[in-house]
Amino acid sequence: MSADTEECADAPRDGREPLPDPAGALLDVREPLLDVRDLRVTVNGLHAVRGISFEVRAGEALAVVGESGAGKSLTARAVLGLLPAGAEVRGGVRFAGRELLGAGTAGYRGLRGSRLAFVPQDALSVLSPVHTVGEQLALAVRSVRGVGRRASAELAVAALDRVGIPDAARRVRAYPHEFSGGMRQRAVIAMAVINEPELVLADEPTTALDPTTQARILELLTGIRRETGAALVLVTHDLDVVAGHADRVLVMYAGRVAESGPVAEVFAAPRAPYTAGLIASLPRLRRPGGRLPSIGGSPPSLFALPPGCGFAPRCPAATDMCGRSLPEPVTEDGRTVSCHRWRELPSPVTGLFEECAG
Numbered sequence: 001m002s003a004d005t006e007e008c009a010d011a012p013r014d015g016r017e018p019l020p021d022p023a024g025a026l027l028d029v030r031e032p033l034l035d036v037r038d039l040r041v042t043v044n045g046l047h048a049v050r051g052i053s054f055e056v057r058a059g060e061a062l063a064v065v066g067e068s069g070a071g072k073s074l075t076a077r078a079v080l081g082l083l084p085a086g087a088e089v090r091g092g093v094r095f096a097g098r099e100l101l102g103a104g105t106a107g108y109r110g111l112r113g114s115r116l117a118f119v120p121q122d123a124l125s126v127l128s129p130v131h132t133v134g135e136q137l138a139l140a141v142r143s144v145r146g147v148g149r150r151a152s153a154e155l156a157v158a159a160l161d162r163v164g165i166p167d168a169a170r171r172v173r174a175y176p177h178e179f180s181g182g183m184r185q186r187a188v189i190a191m192a193v194i195n196e197p198e199l200v201l202a203d204e205p206t207t208a209l210d211p212t213t214q215a216r217i218l219e220l221l222t223g224i225r226r227e228t229g230a231a232l233v234l235v236t237h238d239l240d241v242v243a244g245h246a247d248r249v250l251v252m253y254a255g256r257v258a259e260s261g262p263v264a265e266v267f268a269a270p271r272a273p274y275t276a277g278l279i280a281s282l283p284r285l286r287r288p289g290g291r292l293p294s295i296g297g298s299p300p301s302l303f304a305l306p307p308g309c310g311f312a313p314r315c316p317a318a319t320d321m322c323g324r325s326l327p328e329p330v331t332e333d334g335r336t337v338s339c340h341r342w343r344e345l346p347s348p349v350t351g352l353f354e355e356c357a358g
């Protein structure tokens with residue numbers, strides 16, 4: 001008997017559950033694939049994510065950008081249901097019509113590793129050191145699709161080949177420690193996309209790599225996204241990555257949304273002074289002989305948040321009111337901004353920071 005007798009020719013292609021349809025009506029295809037509403041994450045008493053809302057549509061790439069500690073990773077992990085011990089989460093996370101928060105691990109059944117995939121910063125955190133890369137890829141396929149050993153092994157080779165690992169048929173027999181850092185991250189991407197997810201969340205997927213490899217891995221992710229039509233949430237602190245790889249951007253500051261909108265519009269005319277400061281500090285905007293503008297100071301401690309806008313102490317446009325009252329996000333023309341003064345500020349707002357640099 002062949003090892004493939006467990007394979008069922010009539011099984012669904014990948015054993016995925018149909019979309020929930022409790023009312024017996026067709027799911028509204030205009031509904032966002034991912035809908036995050038007023039997400040709040042507290043870790044050991046620290047209010048790290050403080051009311052974040054955003055949507056991701058099918059096939060879209062959203063970059064989540066902000067300084068270290070802004071709450072980017074916790075936001076991504078909350079969507080995936082992978083928060084650290086001691087974390088409490090509130091709000092809504094709706095994926096493909098299914099509410100995930102509050103549903104516990106059952107809510108993620110049939111989603112994680114299948115329709116919802118994760119690419120972490122550190123490949124070794126998801127690759128087992130005691131199994132070959134091929135075994136791990138094949139297991140990922142078998143646990144989701146109704147395919148047998150031979151077919152899953154072939155899909156493992158195809159997956160490594162797809163992410164540009166040369167001699168994939170031989171490389172599948174290697175262990176993760178036998179791969180370079182870049183190749184390991186390619187293997188993790190292969191693992192993430194092997195079951196053709198609808199949404200990939202990538203948390204600074206190239207942080208540990210040299211600049212050339214970083215660029216190649218990001219090209220790979222974008223290429224796969226275009227090829228498969230998967231949506232992408234890309235956590236990064238690099239605005240050049242945002243410009244090159246995302247359709248929309250969510251700028252986070254101290255656990256809140258500073259601004260969000262289409263990348264081209266936000267870059268051309270940011271509305272939040274914080275976004276303007278980030279853009280003004282891009283090296284390519286440096287004037288010949290001029291200093292590189294930068295945002296002075298640092299984000300507030302999440303243990304001692306000011307009553308008003310968290311950016312007010314660093315903002316050249318802040319008034320007394322900014323220090324006193326927290327600006328609520330305002331959405332207009334498909335863009336969201338949290339700033340009391342955005343309508344009255346001079347355009348472009350980046351000028352606030354260029355002047356500061358002198």
Ligand SMILES: Nc1ncnc2c1ncn2[C@@H]1O[C@H](COP(=O)(O)OP(=O)(O)OP(=O)(O)O)[C@@H](O)[C@H]1O
Pocket residue numbers: 043044046048066067068069070071072073074075084085237302
């Ligand atoms: N496991 C944890 N225990 C305690 N605090 C945590 C934990 N994970 C994150 N935090 C805190 O929550 C805040 C937000 O963390 P998060 O990792 O989401 O930030 P980030 O924007 O992704 O930063 P970075 O770019 O440095 O990864 C930070 O102040 C961080 O110290």
